[in-house]
Amino acid sequence: MRATAPMLLAQGVHKRFGALEVLRGIDLEVAPREVMCLLGPSGSGKSTFLRCVNHLEQVDSGRLYVDGVLVGYEERGDRLHELHEREVCRRRAEIGMVFQRFNLFPHMTALENVAAAPVLVKKEPRAVAVERAARLLDRVGLLARSDAYPSQLSGGQQQRVAIARALAMQPKLMLFDEPTSALDPELVGEVLDAMRGLAEDGMTMVVVTHEIGFAREVGDALVFMDGGRVVESGVPRDVIAHPSQERTRAFLSKVL
Amino acid sequence: MPLRHPWRWVATVVVLVLAAMLVHSLVTDATYGWGVVGQYMLSGPILRGLLLTLELTGAAMAIGIALGVTLAILRLSPNPLLSGASWLYIWFFRGTPVLVQIVFWYNISALYPHVGIGIPFGPVLVHGSANSIVSSLVAAILGLGLNEAAYYAEIVRAGILSVDTGQTEAAQSLGMPRVVIMRKVVLPQAMRVIVPPTGNETISMLKTSSLASAAAVAELFYSAQLIYARNYETIPLLVVASLWYLALTTLLTIGQHYIERYYARGSVPSVPPRTFPELLLRSLGRPGARRREVPS
Numbered sequence: 001m002r003a004t005a006p007m008l009l010a011q012g013v014h015k016r017f018g019a020l021e022v023l024r025g026i027d028l029e030v031a032p033r034e035v036m037c038l039l040g041p042s043g044s045g046k047s048t049f050l051r052c053v054n055h056l057e058q059v060d061s062g063r064l065y066v067d068g069v070l071v072g073y074e075e076r077g078d079r080l081h082e083l084h085e086r087e088v089c090r091r092r093a094e095i096g097m098v099f100q101r102f103n104l105f106p107h108m109t110a111l112e113n114v115a116a117a118p119v120l121v122k123k124e125p126r127a128v129a130v131e132r133a134a135r136l137l138d139r140v141g142l143l144a145r146s147d148a149y150p151s152q153l154s155g156g157q158q159q160r161v162a163i164a165r166a167l168a169m170q171p172k173l174m175l176f177d178e179p180t181s182a183l184d185p186e187l188v189g190e191v192l193d194a195m196r197g198l199a200e201d202g203m204t205m206v207v208v209t210h211e212i213g214f215a216r217e218v219g220d221a222l223v224f225m226d227g228g229r230v231v232e233s234g235v236p237r238d239v240i241a242h243p244s245q246e247r248t249r250a251f252l253s254k255v256l
Numbered sequence: 257m258p259l260r261h262p263w264r265w266v267a268t269v270v271v272l273v274l275a276a277m278l279v280h281s282l283v284t285d286a287t288y289g290w291g292v293v294g295q296y297m298l299s300g301p302i303l304r305g306l307l308l309t310l311e312l313t314g315a316a317m318a319i320g321i322a323l324g325v326t327l328a329i330l331r332l333s334p335n336p337l338l339s340g341a342s343w344l345y346i347w348f349f350r351g352t353p354v355l356v357q358i359v360f361w362y363n364i365s366a367l368y369p370h371v372g373i374g375i376p377f378g379p380v381l382v383h384g385s386a387n388s389i390v391s392s393l394v395a396a397i398l399g400l401g402l403n404e405a406a407y408y409a410e411i412v413r414a415g416i417l418s419v420d421t422g423q424t425e426a427a428q429s430l431g432m433p434r435v436v437i438m439r440k441v442v443l444p445q446a447m448r449v450i451v452p453p454t455g456n457e458t459i460s461m462l463k464t465s466s467l468a469s470a471a472a473v474a475e476l477f478y479s480a481q482l483i484y485a486r487n488y489e490t491i492p493l494l495v496v497a498s499l500w501y502l503a504l505t506t507l508l509t510i511g512q513h514y515i516e517r518y519y520a521r522g523s524v525p526s527v528p529p530r531t532f533p534e535l536l537l538r539s540l541g542r543p544g545a546r547r548r549e550v551p552s
Contacts, residue, residue, distance in 0.1 A: 054429055056425055056428060056429065085433055085434065086433065089431045089432065089433050090431065092428065092429060092430075092431045093430065093431025094431075095429070096429070097426075097429035099422060099425070099426060101422055103420075103422040103423060103425065103426035104426075105423065105426070105427075105441055105445075106445065107444045107445055107519075107521065116430075116440070117427075117430035117431065117432065120432060120436050120440060121430065121431045121432055121433075121436070149521070162426075165430070166429070166430070169430055169431060
């Protein structure tokens with residue numbers, strides 16, 4: 001039904017940690033400019049799936065394509081060969097990721113955090129990277145705090161810098177791993193606002209979240225996961241209002 | 257009523273009496289020979305020895321740090337052969353006394369009379385006698401530096417492990433290759449853990465370099481020994497050497513404070529003053545600043 005090729009395509013993704021099978025065959029499609037929210041209890045595999053997308057974890061079987069390209073592997077015949085580090089880095093650079101615990105570089109100022117990767121990875125001239133970094137910080141409302149170190153920023157401000165840092169690499173796809181879970185309740189709004197702005201600008205996003213309100217208002221698609229499988233997916237408003245699966249209903253009744 | 261601390265007064269009196277006895281002895285005891293101390297403090301052989309001590313310390317620390325960082329990175333390598341080799345090196349060089357290692361290098365020509373550079377098990381391209389290449393100074397630098405590398409590797413490894421793995425993941429997600437992550441993200445943060453013990457190691461090396469006297473290197477201590485072997489003014493010359501060692505370690509301690517402050521940027525709170533002179537300077541600058549902890 002979709003006219004365009006998917007930005008993210010997952011086919012039968014399996015992942016195990018030792019004896020524990022975390023992902024038991026995930027099939028997903030995210031169209032360009034689409035915002036997909038992943039919901040599910042902890043341990044359901046949603047974060048692991050996100051980490052597989054940019055190859056922070058290796059999949060055991062299945063395929064993950066971003067913009068039609070396998071992320072960490074090369075397909076020869078029907079076997080997957082892990083790519084050389086340089087090529088993995090090149091493909092990762094096209095996927096932005098925002099972490100639950102921000103993971104800003106504490107020894108760099110907000111501006112340096114945002115400008116670092118374009119200079120170090122893309123070999124951009126410093127002036128160009130710094131100018132874009134300032135623009136991105138302005139976009140998340142933190143231009144005035146450019147020279148602050150992460151420790152001098154609130155959690156919400158740190159997360160907004162982290163979003164700007166990921167955007168600095170001009171990614172095709174943004175991954176959010178529970179971006180508001182580590183924040184004080186009154187700081188959640190400013191981060192969600194920044195993400196909403198990003199969605200309105202047409203960024204393709206996959207968001208692991210517990211913010212049902214955000215999923216309903218901003219999400220184009222909602223996927224509910226449990227036990228390493230996709231239990232249910234659809235338009236957020238419908239899934240939240242009328243879950244078809246008992247497992248989804250039980251989960252939603254607890255978090256709503 | 258403020259809380260009374262009678263034992264503090266007792267301890268204060270004891271310390272004051274001991275200090276008075278020490279000063280009295282320093283002033284009245286002729287064996288200290290302060291005249292002789294003054295005469296040799298700035299003499300040629302002592303100053304040349306001092307310079308050599310600084311050179312030894314610098315060279316040994318340079319080898320120790322360069323090789324130590326390499327060993328630490330190898331030790332954390334996923335390749336078991338590399339991490340095993342690093343472990344073996346550290347095991348050997350930490351497990352034998354540094355004095356033995358210096359003397360060993362000094363006598364290396366007994367084991368390998370000729371050294372050369374060439375293709376392994378193939379023809380030798382350059383060669384010379386071990387005696388001419390490993391002079392006593394080189395033996396001392398090798399002994400001190402290679403030993404230091406083993407200790408320093410463990411310091412760097414602890415520093416690298418202290419950096420949160422989330423830092424590496426964030427850098428990876430931005431497309432940074434491993435080498436860049438190590439140099440720009442992990443090591444600068446590890447420095448906060450690495451720098452304080454590096455200062456300690458340097459201060460320690462300054463004094464350990466006196467062991468080079470065993471390889472007949474005329475550094476500060478050996479220079480003093482050579483002089484008192486002739487004029488029998490043993491105590492005054494030991495005082496001369498000690499005063500110079502104290503002066504240098506004091507300078508290093510102050511330098512260390514500023515380096516620590518630099519690498520602590522971006523973290524709160526800032527590094528507190530550690531040395532007595534620093535505390536003194538600070539309390540002079542802000543009278544009563546350190547008196548808060550006394551309950552009233």
